Amino acid sequence: MANPLPVYRGRLAPSPTGLLHLGHAKTFWTAQARAQAAGGHLLLRNDDLDAGRCRPEFVAAMTEDLAWLGLHWVEPMITQSHRRSLYRAALVQLHAGGFIYPCTRSRRDVLAAISAPHDTDETDEPVFPPEFRPAAPTPRPPLTDPVTTNWRFRVPDGEELIFTDGRRGEQRASAGRDFGDFLVWRKDDLPSYQLACVVDDAALNITEVVRGEDLSQSTFRQLLIYRALNYRAPAFYHCPLLTDERGVRLAKRHDALALRTLRAAGHTAADLRANW
Structure with missing residues (x-):
């Protein structure tokens, strides 16, 4: 059966x-x-x-x-x-897998490096400059508790990510070009939206995420976290914005x-x- x-x-x-x-x-x-x-x-x-x-x-x-x-x-x-303990456990798993690294660069640093205006919409995370990223073999310091520095997810440069949006069909983005390394934990000891969202949607067995199309770009970042944590990703449906x-x-x-x-x-x- x-x-x-x-x-x-x-x-x-x-x-x-x-x-x-x-x-x-x-x-x-x-x-x-x-x-x-x-x-x-x-x-x-x-x-x-x-x-x-x-x-x-x-x-x-x-x-x-x-x-x-x-x-x-x-x-x-x-x-x-x-649910902070769940997010912390996921952070530990990402750290153990070598997916993340500590970062002292501020949003202002990033915007200055890419010559973007500092009043850019906070919901649009700028593409993190690759020159700010540490060399891959660099040893990772241990996680502290509480966390006192930002931790970023290292995206696989050049990989094309694809998902099928329930409204808009096939969506594609290239890691490193369309989006860069992104925050998963903040220096004020809080998980980022990207990490908390993935952990919760996986833990709660969500089968479809319905949200505004302003979060469509977040889906590509979250797909990388799903894969790194060996979670099954849900379906996605992004609504037009009013x-x-x-x-x-x-x-x-x-x-x-x-x-x-x-x-x-x-x-x-x-x-x-x-x-x-």
Whole structure:
């Protein structure tokens, strides 16, 4: 008898650094629609690792807004700040495998080296200059606890990475050209988004990641981590981004388009969905 297909498991993964807006709503609604179409379910993950920006009131607002929108998930909510030991174990594994190296270069150093403006969008990680990378045979210092320096993943220069996006089809990128060595652990002793996301999605048996297309480039980085940790990668579906009247993608600074602002103005969840 053939093994049954895996049960669809998706996730909603908001970060409580501000109020959810229309862009979040559309992406999360798409995630629910895809889970329902596949006969599966969603988990809710609270991406609260950025202690300096995350606030408890945004966690409460987040769950309230998601429920108002009509989204359903399997309880309990997963909280990233409670899962640090899992991320640390993955870091140790990457270190043992020789995939990472310590790095003292700042974002400002990187931007200066590639002659990029310093006000570049923080979500777009600049390509790390290869001249900043230590020689491959250089001995790696041991990991400290707490970690006090940045650790970067050494990408396989020239390797073409491919994945099939559920909406946009085949996607390709060349390591070292389209993206460079990237952070997996920060000097303030926190895992990067790339590492924490991979560890959680693997540990929670997520079968498809639905997120905004601004994170499409992150998928290539994450595929390298999946391979290094010997994890099975999920499928990926990247949603088109909503923009404001000037064509700028929505962000949490767009308070006028926050879900609770729209709700207070008398809009219903059905009103919002009608415009998608």
